[in-house]
Amino acid sequence: MWLNKSYNKLHGLPLYEPKPKSKISASRRLFLKTKLVKKAMAMLMAEKEQKVIDRESTLSERVPGLNLSGLSVQDLQTLCKELHQKIDVVDEERYDIAMKVSKSDAEIENLTMKIIELKGKKRPQLKRVRVSAEAMMGALLGAKIKESVDFKANLKTVKKEEEKKEEVTDWRKNVDAMSGMEGRKKMFAAS
Template sequence: MEELEAEKAASEEKKVHYLGEKIPPLQLSSLNIDDLQHLHAKIDVADEERYDCEAKVYKNNRDINELKLKVLDLGGKFKKPALRKVRVSADEMMSALFGTRTKESVDLRSNLKSVKKENIKQEKELTMEVGDWRKNVEAVSGMEGRKKMFAGGVQ
C-alpha cells in the first residue's frame, strides 16, 4: 500500500513538473474583460469535449462488458436439435440401452409389482363396517354403555 501511495505521489509530481514546463502560469491581472470572456469560452469548449470523451469511454466500457458476458454465455451453450417422435418397441429400446443385438424378448411387465384385488375389496369392506364413529361413541357413552362393555366382557 505504501508503494502504491509513493507511485501516485511521484506521478503527481511528474505531472506538475511537466505542466509547469509546457504551460506558463496565467497572468490574469493584465487581461481585460474581453480577453477573460474569450478565455472563459475556450475553457467551456474544452470542458464540453472532456465530458463527451468521458461519456464515450463509459459507454464503450459498458458495451465491452456486455459483449464479454454474451461471449461467456454463448461459449457454454449449444442449440438443442428439435426432437422427433419415434416409436420404438421394447426390444429395440433394450438393445439400444444395453447394446445387445440379440432378439430376446424381454417381458417388462414381469418385473412390476402385482396387486391382489382381494385385498382391496377386504379393505373397502372394513372401512364400510366402521361407518360413522359418532354412533359408536354414543352407544358406549354413559353408564348404559359401560354396563354393556362389562357385561360383554364377562360373558
C-alpha cells in the first residue's frame, strides 16, 4: 500500500514516489525526437562525406597523378622501374608491420594465458551423473568395505529414561490422613 512517505517509513514499506508529469506534451516530445534523429542523420552523412574527401586528398598527396603524354619509351621504362621499387619498399614495410603485429598478438596471448594460470585453473563444467548409494560409498571408502553398509548400526543408541509414575491410591484415604493438625504437621515435615 502506497500511502505517504512518513507512513511507509514508519512501517518499513518502500518509499513510492510517483513520476512527476513531464512539462512537455507528448506531441512536442515526439517532434523534438524526430528533429534530433534528423540532425543525427545529417551529421552522419556529413561525416561520411568528410571521410571520402580526406581519403581522396591523402591519396592525391601520396600518389601524384602520372603525366604520361610526351614521354619516350625509355622514360616510361624508368618510370615503371621507379614505381616497382616504390611498390617493393611498401610491401617490405607492410610485411614488417604484419610481423610486428603477429609477434605482439602472440605475446598478448601468452600473457593472457599466464594471467589465467595465476588466477586459477579453469575448471570444466560438471555433468550430472546418477550414482547409487552403494556405488558412491564404494568410491568413497575404496576397497575397505565391499558389502553393503548398514547405516543404522553406526548410529548412537540413546536410552530413554522412564518417568516415575506415582501410584494411584484411593483419594479418600489421603484426605483422611491429611485432615486435622496431624496432616498439616506431616506436610511441613515432608517439605
